[in-house]
Each structure stands twice: as C-alpha cells, then as structure tokens.
Amino acid sequence: MILKKLHHVALRCKDAGETARFYTEVLGMKLAAAPSLDRVPSTGEFSPHLNVFLEMEDGSLLDFIDVPLSPEAMKDTNTPAWVQHLALDVGSEEALLEVKRRVQAWGGHVIGPVDHGFSMSIYFFEPSGHRLEMVWNHNLPQLAEMTKTAEADLARWQAKKKAGWEIPADAKKATA
Numbered sequence: 001m002i003l004k005k006l007h008h009v010a011l012r013c014k015d016a017g018e019t020a021r022f023y024t025e026v027l028g029m030k031l032a033a034a035p036s037l038d039r040v041p042s043t044g045e046f047s048p049h050l051n052v053f054l055e056m057e058d059g060s061l062l063d064f065i066d067v068p069l070s071p072e073a074m075k076d077t078n079t080p081a082w083v084q085h086l087a088l089d090v091g092s093e094e095a096l097l098e099v100k101r102r103v104q105a106w107g108g109h110v111i112g113p114v115d116h117g118f119s120m121s122i123y124f125f126e127p128s129g130h131r132l133e134m135v136w137n138h139n140l141p142q143l144a145e146m147t148k149t150a151e152a153d154l155a156r157w158q159a160k161k162k163a164g165w166e167i168p169a170d171a172k173k174a175t176a
Contacts, residue, residue: 008053008061009086012073013128016050016066022127023062026106027099029054032061056088064128075129085123085131096120096136118142 013019016034023029032055038048052064076084090096100110100122112122118139125131137143146153 005058006060008063010051010063010065011086011128011130013052013064013066014073015127016052016064018127019064019066020052020054022106023052023054023064026102029056029062031055062086073129081131082123085133087121087133087135090134090136093120093136093138096122096134099134118146 020031020034024031031052033053034050035053036048036050038046040047040049047067048069050066052066054062054064056062075081090099096113100113103110103122103124108124108126110122110124113120114123119135119137121136122134123131
C-alpha cells in the first residue's frame, strides 16, 4: 500500500485561540505548531492565515486554518449535518466516556454512546461548527467480517441506488 498514515486534515476555524484551547484543554491534544503567512505557499495568493497544528498520539495532525480576511464559512445546505464529520479513535470505552464528560463540562451537547456493532461512538460539534465523532472499536472481529464482504456490499448498494427507493409515507426528508 502506498499510503502509510494520515498526515493531517485541514479545516477552517473561526478563531485560532478558541480552537487551540478546545482541542488542547478539552480533547487533550498537543499544540504542535502555529505558523502564519500572508501568502498561500501553493498558490501565491494574498490571504493572511494561521495554521493551528494539533497532534494526536500517533503523530497525525489536525490543521485548523484561521483566515480572517475571507468571508465567513457557509454550511453545505445540500448535505445533512451528520454526513460531514471527522472521526477520531479514542482507544477505549473509558476514554470515550471521558471525552463525553469533558465536552459536556465545556458546555457541548453530546449524542451517544451509539453502538454501531463493531464500534461505539459519541458525536458533538466543536467551536467552529465541525461535527466530531469519537470512536472506540470494541468488536474488531465484526469489522474483519465486514471487510470480507465489502466488495459485494458496495455492488449491492450501487444496484439499489440505480433501482431507486420507495420512500415510506412516515419518512422525513433528509435535511441539513
């Protein structure tokens, strides 16, 4: 496999200081770097920005970019709010419940734990409005079984998608 691990995910933040405090104080991540530039290295455009790099135990990073001269971020109105999220592995049930406690103490609303069969998750929104999922994989044998059927599951989905759905009368329209 060519890809080795996640290096970083880059997301926009509303306020670099508030974001750094949440991820270090509430989620226990390490502030790894906070470089700022006036020009974007890849494009050369003028856009003063600060990157807040936060490190996880395995060395992978979250990069939150504060771009104060850009218009406010807008939600994707065509995508349900639960779809776009960042899921992070916490390693144990105790850690999952500790994150829940910390987020609630911070004042956040937490959904879960939700049992997905192979994993347990909690969900909440962080200060910039990004939905986060904290995951504990508690049933790795079930996940291994799902891997065995992934190709067939994907093909079945593609066929069902092509055929279409009959929407039940009691179903709600998907909304953001």
